[in-house]
Amino acid sequence: MTLDESFRELGLSPGSSDADVKVAWRRLAAHWHPDRNASPHALRKIQRINRAVEEIRQWRASGYADLQRTPEAPAGAPEVVVDQQVSITLEEACAGCSRDLHGEVVEDCAECRGSGREARSSMCTRCDGEGRARSHFWFPWLAAGGPCDTCAGRGVVHAACSACSGQGRTRPRKYRCRIDVPAGTRHGETLHVHARVQGRQREHALHLRVSVELQQHDVFRMEADGTVQCAMPVDGFAWMAERWTEVPSPRGLQQMRLRRNALTYRIKGHGLGGADCIVTIEPLFPAELGAEQQLLIDRLIAGNTGARGTAARKRMDAWQAQLAGRIRRQAPP
Incomplete structure (x- = not known):
């Protein structure tokens, strides 16, 4: 369950306060508690309500800020x-x-203004405020004096800012x-x-x-104008029989009737930005017909041109009569 789903489960908007969440939980729990509600869905509903409250509580505890x-x-x-x-x-x-x-969001520390140091200074104890390093030689005049490396020659030091531990920046706010x-x-x-x-x-x-x-798609190919192209195989016999089939589109599966005289189909408005989705089919037929398929083809022929009274039989009889007449006219006397 996402955070937005959790708020919707409680009937709240994502910007609702902790007090709003508590009031919504009490109201919904009083209605859906299985001891008070005889509905068979009461247990599942109260579980979802409690889960939604827990998701919001964990979100609040994570330190995230809502924009x-x-x-x-x-x-x-x-x-x-x-x-x-x-x-x-x-x-x-x-x-x-x-x-x-x-x-x-990372901010400069307001206490030290991003410097990481306290505003008040104190005397450098290493050089006693002189700003120059002490000599460790028995004869000090033999040593070349240099700036104190603790206070950088200033004679004073600043303690690390206690508010930001010397970092100069606050902890990130997610x-x-x-x-x-x-x-x-x-x-x-x-x-x-x-x-x-x-x-x-x-x-x-x-x-x-x-x-x-x-993201690249493994089924669709998009053109520059937003048109989406898709190529898919279909059963050749289903194509011949003009059966209904399901074809994919970016908006989900669509029912489409195959046509024997068409290999390309257009689904209007299913592309990107109102463009169309174009589906190109590839009818698949067996390389060779098996014995059972041959029998089925014979039955189809018998029920089509082989059956008396069908339109195909009448058309075939007319063509054969026309052919026979031509043969008689061309025969020698």
Whole structure:
């Protein structure tokens, strides 16, 4: 069960608070608890409700922050541009889909402003605030004095910032965002998402540039105009008999009637962006007819041109009469 499915199970939107989740759980549990509800589906329903609450609880505990989507670049602080990539199938590109994006926000420490040091300084104990290294020779005038390597010659030192342990940056704040990939999106297109996310110390404006990658397909081949091509084998006898068959399209299997005079079929609107899906069939026949197949062919012939009163028999009799008449006219007197 995904996070969005968990919220839907509770009748809530993904941005609902912990208090909303608790209220929804109490309401649904009171209705679906097997001790109060005689429905045979009550046990399964309460299990799904509890699972949904647990999924949301684990999500909250993971430290992820929800993005606040905005229709355009928010005013105020400059946006941070984040490049991401999503990979989708041809079926998802035709119908549209959703994807979850994950990332991190890292901030400079507000206490030390990114320096990693405390603002207040103290005297360097190694050089006693002189800024020069002490000599370890018996005769100090023989040693060339240099800057103290502890305080870099300043005579004062700054302790590591206690708020960030001297790192100068806060711990990363992970975020999650679900984006919609519109139907008809093509390979290489870039989707733009503007949002705000609450970091550990302040709010950030994000600009997500999402590059779409269309996966290679093992059944369909897409043309530049969005038309989808598909080649499939069919039974030759089923093709001759104009039987119904199932053919694939990016929008699922479709029922199609075979025609003896056609090898190519067009399914309108089942390609990418409203284009068509074109299916080319290959009728398959045996290299040689077996004895049983020969008998079946004989029965078909007997029931077609061999049966009196059929249209095929009448057409055959007319043709044979026409041929016999020509032979008599050409015979010598």
